[in-house]
Amino acid sequence: MDLNLTVNGSSLRADVEPRTLLIDLLREQGGLTGTKWGCGSGSCGTCTVLVDGKATKSCQVLAVEAEGAQVTTIEGLATDGQLHPLQEAFWEHFAVQNGFSTPGTIMAMAELLENNPSPTEADIKAWMQGNLSRETGYQQIIDAVKTAARHMVGLNGQESAAVNNGGIGDSVKTRKTRDLLTGDAKFIADMSLPGMLHAAILQSPHGHAIIKGIDTSEAAKMPGVVRIFTAQDTMQHIMPMPVIWVPPNIESHFLPHPSGIVPGSHSVFASDRVRFAGDQLAAVVAETREQAYDALAKIKVDYEPLPVVLDPEEALSEGAPQLHETAPNNLMIHTVFGDKTAVEQAISDAEVVVEQRIYNQRMMHNTLEVRGVLANHDAVTDQYTLWTNTQIPFPHRLLISLYVLGIPYNKMRVIVPAIGESNGCKGNLYPDTPLVLWMAKVLGRPVKWVDTREGFSRNTAQSRDQVQYGTIAGTKDGKITALYCRAFSNVGAYPVINAPGQPLALIGRSITGAYAIPNPCYEVNVVYTNKVPTAPMRGSGRAEAIFFMERMIDLFARKIGKDPAEVRRINMVKPDQFPYENGLGWTYDSGRYEELLDMALEKAGYADLPAMKQEAEARGKWLGLGIGSYVAVAGVGNSGKMAGEGLMSGTWGSSYIHVAPSGEVAITTGAQPHGQSQDTTFLQIAAQELQIPMDYITLKHSDTSNPIYYGQASYGSRSLSVEGPAVQKACQKIIQKAREYAAYLFKMPIDLIEYKDGKVIGTPAPDQAVMSLQQVALMLWFAWDLPEGMDPGLEATAYFDPKNFNFPFGTHIAVVEVDQQTYAVSLKRYIAVNDFGVVVNPQVVDGQSYGNIALGIGQALSEEARYDPETGLVITKDFDSYQIPRAGWLPKIELLRTETPSASNPLGAKGAGDVSNPPVAPAIVNAICNALAEQGVEHIDMPITPEKIWQVLHASEPVTA
């Protein structure tokens, strides 16, 4: 149908099908890719545009219905190059992290401010109910909207902490943010290449089944289909995925890998049997994405369903369906951390013993941006290029070239475009990725695959899912003497590349949290089931450990009738105990655990808790306060220690610095930003070290062809404290060379050469013997007169491998109310006191904390991947069935911070990206259990929904759905 509408003031004429959605018209025919496709069901709001001034989720409107309309997209919001006040305010208030949800949120807020020039915080939260953010935690967005509103009516906004330039400790306005605000940044779904084909991948709808046959004949005849691939085509060419984490000296059961070097995992296509609903069976490559999916629906697969096993304890039991020949009884790994015999003895000797079964539920990362791949192979040069939204580009290059496709490392390049949040799920190598690259080579044309939301729910790793049987023992006066956790980790049908990391070391060595417990033990069975494979998720491992510890200590305090805060104080590691060996393998670096606990309690008005409860009771509410104290290992390396855990990779930080003859500095980092603002924080480190303005420095990453040996990437709160020092060290090397060169030119001993304000200065004659860094760079580029042994040029490579991890810590407090009739839970206050060591950019770090807290609230109150017990199919396939926290769920988060430097790195920094997630869920669950204590409730498994509370309080009533 012929369609005519006005988009951003210009006429757009297009020929569309009646089924074409407005989003597809705008993105594909209008080329306006600032409007993002997120959930596809009108839940997340990333596709919001204005249609005749009205906020409209363009994925939920037919293009034909917009005939004659005036449409404004994010690209049309700025006028004459001037950002809209909302865009400016988002930038000023650090409301942009990865930026994927930014355009849609801004467009929705644009309508709000048009209708309501002075919205209250409540108005803003209400209007934001249609826009999800999976990483910002909303607070900075709300502040930004308030400021924008004031600016639009000519008033001053809420003061922003942002400064344009600065060093360590300054909230410098984030770099590389403008294109995220204007919609110009290209994410993987926004990319295209000439002659590009589109792929769709068929997933099994059965959790466990024999494949009796695949008929692609009808699909092959569909319009636009170029080729259909199945296991028949790939078996001889694509090796299975590798596993690169093999715990030493422990019996482990993986799958074979033809390389013989590493164990294996699943193949790109299942050939004889599917083992989870999501296992891949075939791919259609067609001229358009729609044609590829239309044809995919025509592939017929003859399945013989087999019994599924979804529970890890059942999977270990006799007679359970068996997943892999190489893993008898579905066991991947069984191991013990700590001295089990001593712990058993301590428990039997204890005055008080408390036991509790805890299920840390299966979570979905549910990033608003799904995964995607664009691949090209140049037949002339035999060059492979892969664009994908991964947080580990160098490992992709290495693992795909070496273990999956067997192609030269030097012929492969991986580029990460603008990337949405990962929450950990984009840190894995998925079979779809090498598949798309291989198909591009076979077909001789670029191939692009971008997942669907339902596809994402089945093929992208999920997380957590651990059953824990806990025993805590101690004295009647509150001293904990032993802690034992017997765990069953459900890792799904296949191991991901680093599968053992989370259930073993990250949980196992972390379960004692902030406490000195003389006898700790963690015993784990890592088990295969017919669920989607699991991978780390923000807070990974530490979240399961801290939840366990913080619940157990609350139960212990309750049993002995003591104040849970006091029991924490009694057992916390004291400041004079550092470095502190926790008995499970971690050596805590520094901390003031009790001090932060007391700060949080004071802020929460803990002394007034009985009065608060009484006041709530009068309103028909049960009020509760919960504490979550934590210590979270961060800053992965040291490489040797990680090798001891089984990781078959180094974990050092790396950087390459280059000062051009113009004086401009370019630094390549081994980090892979995906919303953490390293483009800003690393420049702050470099600017402080080099004593030059930040704007003279560029940070490079996201491309394996950048001048760096290898990047170990960003995960587990490691970037600032491991890759950051490598940047600092590279700058120091540059300064050292500049001083040596100056000493030679000025004919002075190097001790008399000072580096200050971006200049080398001979201190005896500071007015004559002085050169700027630019002059030094130019002279070294000329290299006309160099001292003996000095090379031309001003560049350096630096590595940093910390001797130890670092251990951020803190205490969070949640205050909740539970309605006595409906059991609805509402979060009244949330106080977070954190210590991330030395902080480079406070507002950036606050943004990370807000995001961690929002995610923890989701785990505590609503999020859980649910499966059909018969078929093993993921039921929570969209954002209606999987509820992600919205702005209205959150009270104003109260953040406090102290700085206790870490001795593990020269910056004194500790991790901040995901470490403040672990205390969130236990603080909230402890609060709910505190609220319901008088009703006899001791524990409720997450997510704590009103129906769960009802079930616990009315245990005798039928609970069938």
Next chain:
Amino acid sequence: MIRTSYTYAAPDTLEEALSLVGQDGQQVLTGDQSLIGQLKQGIAQPQTLVSLRKIPGMANIDATAGDVQLGALVTYADLSRHSALAGIPALAEAVNTIQDPHLRNHSTIGGALYQGGPIHGPVLAVLAALDAEAVLATQAGEKRVAITELLQNGSSGLLTSGQLLKGVVVPLNQDVTCTYLPLEQLPGQHARKGIAVGFRRTAEGQADQTRLVVAGFTPFPARFDGVDGSVSQLQLEQTMATWLTTVPAGFQRHLIKVLINRALSTIGVS
């Protein structure tokens, strides 16, 4: 991505629309976003989509002394801004349980009756409690049907194929009190579950002609008749067949009892 292929027509007149709506495989589109969701999921598989957007007057709100007429294309955003809503506060309360601006901008009165679902529950419940009527266009002229009567139709839609909705008429009656009581819940993308309670106060101060309509538990709101202080297990179970399956039925019954008790205490019955 919508997998179903269909033809699309946007007639200029009601007459044209009527002739199209009379044909097999048609589905009426009133600008409501719920239908797009149903098309994506394959729940709706029309051969022809008949959009009413070009027919004059379909998005009008007309208030008279005795009633308020809402066209099928009236959106909840239109409704929330219109002065006529001052006379029907319960409708404002129902609309206010939806916070997402897109849902307010793209949910229509027509969508409530054709598609239903969790977004439309509160508005439909209030319309039913107020004894509102659907105005249907037929070849023989206009026909009015009480919304409470349509609610008996079950779960697949209040209007059957071939019926063309012009709008809804809400009677204005000074003696009638109506309110929507939403349930406490984490604010989500959908409207809040709750109960619409409507009644007429007698000269003696007693509540009479009580209407209790529960929204959010079933695809379309469920009306409880003859409730006088308590609701029987039987009454609750009679509507079980269509209840949402993701939450234990016992808990849903519990919440409905809570809502009914709150509604009854609102009108002075305990």
